[in-house]
Amino acid sequence: MKLLEGKKALIFGLANKYSIAWGIAQAFHEHGAEVGVSYAIDRLERRARPLAESIGSTFIEQCDVTDDAQISATFAKAQAHFGTIDILVHAVAFAEQDDLQGAYYETSRAGFATSMDISVYSLVALTRAARPLMLENGGNILTLSYYGAEKVVPHYNVMGVAKAALEASVRYLAADVGKEGIRINAISAGPIKTLSAGGIAGFRKMLTYVEERAPLRRNVDQDEVARSALWLCSELGSGVTGEVVYVDAGYHILGMPEPAEKIE
Ligand code: NAD
Numbered sequence: 001m002k003l004l005e006g007k008k009a010l011i012f013g014l015a016n017k018y019s020i021a022w023g024i025a026q027a028f029h030e031h032g033a034e035v036g037v038s039y040a041i042d043r044l045e046r047r048a049r050p051l052a053e054s055i056g057s058t059f060i061e062q063c064d065v066t067d068d069a070q071i072s073a074t075f076a077k078a079q080a081h082f083g084t085i086d087i088l089v090h091a092v093a094f095a096e097q098d099d100l101q102g103a104y105y106e107t108s109r110a111g112f113a114t115s116m117d118i119s120v121y122s123l124v125a126l127t128r129a130a131r132p133l134m135l136e137n138g139g140n141i142l143t144l145s146y147y148g149a150e151k152v153v154p155h156y157n158v159m160g161v162a163k164a165a166l167e168a169s170v171r172y173l174a175a176d177v178g179k180e181g182i183r184i185n186a187i188s189a190g191p192i193k194t195l196s197a198g199g200i201a202g203f204r205k206m207l208t209y210v211e212e213r214a215p216l217r218r219n220v221d222q223d224e225v226a227r228s229a230l231w232l233c234s235e236l237g238s239g240v241t242g243e244v245v246y247v248d249a250g251y252h253i254l255g256m257p258e259p260a261e262k263i264e
Helices: 020-030 042-054 068-082 109-134 157-180 203-213 222-233
Strands: 008-012 034-039 060-062 087-090 139-145 182-189 244-247
Touching (some): 008 068, 008 109, 020 034, 020 087, 020 222, 060 068, 087 222, 109 182, 139 157, 157 182
Parallel strands (some): 008 034, 008 087, 034 060, 139 182
């Protein structure tokens, strides 16, 4: 059964084949959606375009989410291309590398503002821009979070604070747009090796730590995140909004992880 037959989805945050956005784009395509994608800067087009074209995308647009004019232009093009859209995926985040190591109190004012702007405010701005395209049929908005929003994770620092604000934004936005038939949720994914994740000091250790202790004794991958994105953004998730759904092999339920088991 195809879950998104006839649906139109716009996905922000495609950088390369490791991106969570790419996992989601493929799953949506396999389930019958027409997928449009957006990448941040010209340099990324070389990787993003062939990927998008391989799933039949004909809407492939550059958009820096810190720029309101670029957001307006992208959604004007989306309206001309799709008419209405059913799904918006926000798989976008950024923090300066210096702010993903050392003490959180060393975070600069500029670094704090940048990570909040790109990783949090962009969801607000994209929701505002997507809303008119969803008013006719209702819609679904999905963002990506991480457990560092709730608990201290070494080196995640300012990004943890940004993810906390992102999850709160999901709740406020869900309350705003629910009466218009628009749902908005977050997936809190376990660590996955991607371009952004590579910027977090000690990321490899994080993967091993989770693999040794998570209830499922492994990490998750892009496809598993994508499958949850699929149910959340399809009729299967029709009663769910304002929620943070964990796709993390169960890691977040642990209060006191058991001692590590050696992974062969
Ligand atoms: P990724 O690097 O593939 O994706 C991040 C995307 O954000 C990139 O495409 C990048 O170009 C985009 N971006 C950065 N600044 C931008 C800007 N100014 N305008 C537009 N786009 C911009 O890495 P990913 O891991 O797939 O990240 C996707 C989302 O998943 C992020 O929100 C990330 O925090 C979240 N997440 C990742 C993990 C993980 O371990 N990889 C875990 C939980 C949540």
